[in-house]
Amino acid sequence: MTIKTLGAVLVAAAVLAASLPAGAQGPIRVGASMSLTGTYAKLGNYQHEGYKLCAKQINDKGGLLGRKVEFVVYDDQSTPATAVRLYEKLITEDKVDALMGPYSSPVTEASANVTEKYKKVMVTPLAATTSIFKKGRKYIFMVISPAEVYLEGLVDMAAKRGLKTVAVVYEDTLFAKASAVGAVDLAKKRGMEVVFQEGYPKGNQDFSGMLTKIKAANPDVLAASTYFDDAIAITRQMKELNVNPKMYGVTVGGDLPEFYNLLKQNAEYITGATQWEAALPYPGNTEFAGAYKKEFGREPVYHSAAGYAGCTVWAEAVRRAGSLDSEKVRETLLKLDTKTAFGGFKVDADGFQTAHKMVTTQWQDGKKVIVWPDELATGKLRFPTPPWNQR
Amino acid sequence: MNVAITPAMVGQVVISGILAGALYSMVALGLALIFGVMRVINIAHGPLLMLGAYTTFFLHSLFGLNPYLSVPVTMAVLFVVGVVLQRTLVFRVVDAPELSSLLLTFGISIGLVNLAQLAFTSDLRAVEYLTGSFPLGPFAVSKPRLVAFVFAAGVTGLAFLFLRGTRLGKAIRATSQSREVAMVCGVDVQRVHMLTFGFASALAAAGGALIAVIVAIQPEMGQIWTFKSFLVIVLGGAGNYPGALLGGMLLGLVEQGAALFLTTQLSEVVAYVLLVVVLLVRPTGLLGGRQT
Amino acid sequence: MLLAALAVYPALGTGYGVRAMLQIFMWIALAGSWNLISGLTGYVSFGHVAFFGAGAYTGAILVAKADWPWLAAALAGGVGACAVALVIGYPCLRLKGPYFAIAMLGLNEVLRALVSYFEGLTGGGSGLSLPTLHATVPIYYAMAATAGGVTLLTYAIITSRFGLRLMTIREDELAAEAMGIDTARHKLYAFLLSAVGPGIAGALAARDQGYIEPVSVFPLATTITMIVMVLFGGKGTVWGPVLGAVALFVAQEFVWARFPYVHQLLFGAIIVAVVLLMPRGVLGILQIRYRLPRTI
Secondary structure, three states, X not given: OHHHHHHHHHHHHHHHHHXXXXXXXXXXXXXXXXXXXXXXXXXXXXXXXXXXXXXXXXXXXXXXXXXXXXXXXXXXOOOHHHHHHHHHHHHHOOOOOEEEOOEOXXXXXXXXXXXXXXXXXXXXXXXXXXXXXXOXXXXXXXXXXXXHHOOHHHHHHHHHXXXXXXXXXXXXXXHHHHHHHHHHHHHHHOOOEEEEEEEEOOOOOOOHHHHHHHHHXXXXXXXXXXXXXXXXXXXXXXXXXXXXXXXXXXXXXXXXXXXXXXXXXXXXXOEEEEOOOOOOOXXXXXXXXXXXXXXXXXXXXXXXXXXXXXXXXXXXXHHHHOOOOHHXXXXXXXXXXXXXXXXXXXXXXXXXXXXXXXXXXXXXXXXEXXXXXXXXXXXXXXXXOOOHHHO | OOOOOOHHHHHXXXXXXXXXXXXXXXXXXXXXXXXXXXXXXXXXXXXXXXXXXXXHHHHHHHHOOOOOOHHHHHHHHHHHHHHHXXXXXXXXXXXXXXXXXHXXXXXXXXXXXXXXXXXXXXXXXXXXOOOOEEEEOOEEEEHHHHHHHHHHHHHHHHXXXXXXXXXXXXXXXXXXXXXXXXXXXXXXXXXXHHHHHHHHHHHHHHHHHHHOOOOOEOHHHOHHHHHHHHHHHHHHOOOOHHHHHHHHHHHHHHHXXXXXXXXXXXXXXXXXXXXXXHHHHOOOOOXXXXXX | OHHHHHHHHHHHOOHHHHHHHHHHHHHHHHHHHHHHHHHXXXXXXXXXXXXXXXXXXXXXXXXXXXOOOHHHHHHHHHHHHHHHHHHHHHHHOOOOHHHHHHHHHHHHHHHHHHHHHOHHHHOHHHOEEOOOOOOHHHHHHHHXXXXXXXXXXXXXXXXXXXXXXXXXXXXXXXXXXXXXOOHHXXXXXXXXXXXXXXXXXXXXXXXXXXXXXXXXXXXXXXXHHHHHHHHHHOOOOOOHHHHHHHHHHHHHHHHHHHOOOOHHXXXXXXXXXHHHHOOOHHHHHHHHHHOOOOOO
């Protein structure tokens, strides 16, 4: 019996301590579960910095609806189950005034079930998987372009140059796979033949078996739907096995400055897909990049810019709605058609992003050059890719 | 997908498998030593390899030391780390049931990974020193992996000479045969345990130093090596040191072969199924080891 | 009284409170089940999360592909996990000591990889998404019943002749055999029983969360957490897993919110401390000091 009582006391203590009273008319409290540690820690922290910069700028300009904006952030360790609990906590215990999305598609997929249950608007700046938004959810809003178009630039440029065959590889997770499937569809539509397609498990380090098969299939184009470490490993092992497609592009990772720092001249000619670049002529973009560097001492990446833009768009909707009421903010967001430092924002009736455009970059002499689409390009694609020992 | 398998591809994969296998053998030899001598399954073996990789990275980036010349330095550093871990924590579970040693070394493993995360951040690092391949007929032989193979073979060879030829090596082998007999013969078993753990950590560190040139370095890179080392020592026979060599080669070839003939996804499954089958059919390993 | 408090809690507590309690019940079911095989027979199941994952996928597939109601799917999750346990346990329980532990570790990885591979059924690495269902409160009761069931089962076994035989195996398997105990059959029964709780809990958790993926339902860390909970509370006891689950979950939830960058480090330190300082667990220590009955 004593054990039972002890258990009950512990539980009671936990529940009491967790339910601290929430302030009534202080700052606007915006809750978010963030991947501060775990697999997505690196990119999750970039997103978090985007949120922080956005809040700081709103507050410097006198706040939102006359109130300061303050983020309440918990660490979900990059796991969906923890994020679900944290959103429940933000909504029912902390009683935050608004929510912003977590990092990554899997975590968003699970968290959205909670926010929908409470009919809370959540702008999700870093969920790119179409299916999340196409299952009848009403209160989530997409900011970035969908996973399916990450490799559109690579495929389009290849098709224009008359390339015929493509190999597609991907990390077997929600987002990366969706982007690979998108690439296969796009390639088929452009009359290209997909000669090889294979997934690999998350955390895989050895790609030599897969690359041996790709070498034998001898595709004109290799499209890799990656996160970051896998993009590095695949590239290095391509060189080790002397796999030499005419074009080779990755998705996430290829745009990060670390990609070049780690691979040096071996990153030359490789294309990366990105949602955003500091060089893009969007309103307030230069100012954003400058302010970010000043605040955090490092260059922003697209994850930072997306987080920043998601928060900016949400604030704009609140301002126009004149209220934090979930229904009113939702109506406003559905009608909103704007351009931020991150590019266009307009969603369809499902909250699915339709205005934002992706760009494709290529490493040229250590610099990242935007090579696609033509209207935003800062340079021309270097093509074809020479053998490894001539890069 | 439908790529016809040609003999050239099989040859390529055999080369990759052998090159990888030598590294597996060397790293797993460390795990085998600890298990043989102390009956401890060291889950922190992979994280020790990770520390080795970071040591080489910092020696290279801060002091410009050639990564291959750093191998002995890195081994020495991790030898000390291993000895300290053994003296402070691991010695307490040497005679405890396997649950204690599994959990304790898992706790150490979490500790090392997270300390590395705090100290070095989770940013990827790389030692960009030797890349690419040279052609050998229809095959491409990876330069960094070939050098790693040569080093791993050398270090493993030296380790065996040490085990066979020196007093300490003989004491280690005697202790893993039978601790009681070793004690009767005047072997300082405590000291042997301590040095074995240091020696095993040094072998993991050598692996870390060599793959630092091949893959990107990050705090969580080690875990997968713990698993692979398990596979190797089970295949070769736990506590059977030459068995670790065979097990390493076999694992390298099986992984590569499965990735070629099946898919990258299934290559993991095949390796683990092989583990379980070997355990069931021949629990003493392919070369035969000692059953507890 | 405690039961009554737990029964009315969903009406009084916040959504988060309910979800946190649900998690505690889940951990009680998991830790209690690990205790059934490893605490009683001494066979260290180092891949016990495999049954949680097997249950989660069995339940989720039945919900997603066959439209089963969640309660039926949860029970099926228990059956599914049990089936996996039969396939694994029959051959593997012959292995002794560390070999069994490693085999379980490997089999968990096999299961995870297979789930990723058969994507037609499981959604592969992209995971399986279930239709939205707002049933956290009914699932709370189901999870509470699972936790209660596992604890009652533990009590029933420990006080039975079956339990005594299991503990004889733990102390000395050869002696047990010499006494005429059919050790293989006893171990297998204990193993099967230890898979049911995690199976049901997995299916319930999957239904409540609405989305599962292989990486997040088969993590080694979950197995370790179960083990540490049991060890902290006292292995081989009835209430040890309950105590351990409550204490560790509460501790983690506090640390989590406040120290994101060091909580893993603290978890590592807790593991080391439990192993070195209190291998018998809180109840084990109390049992010896106060001569408490074996059946607490």
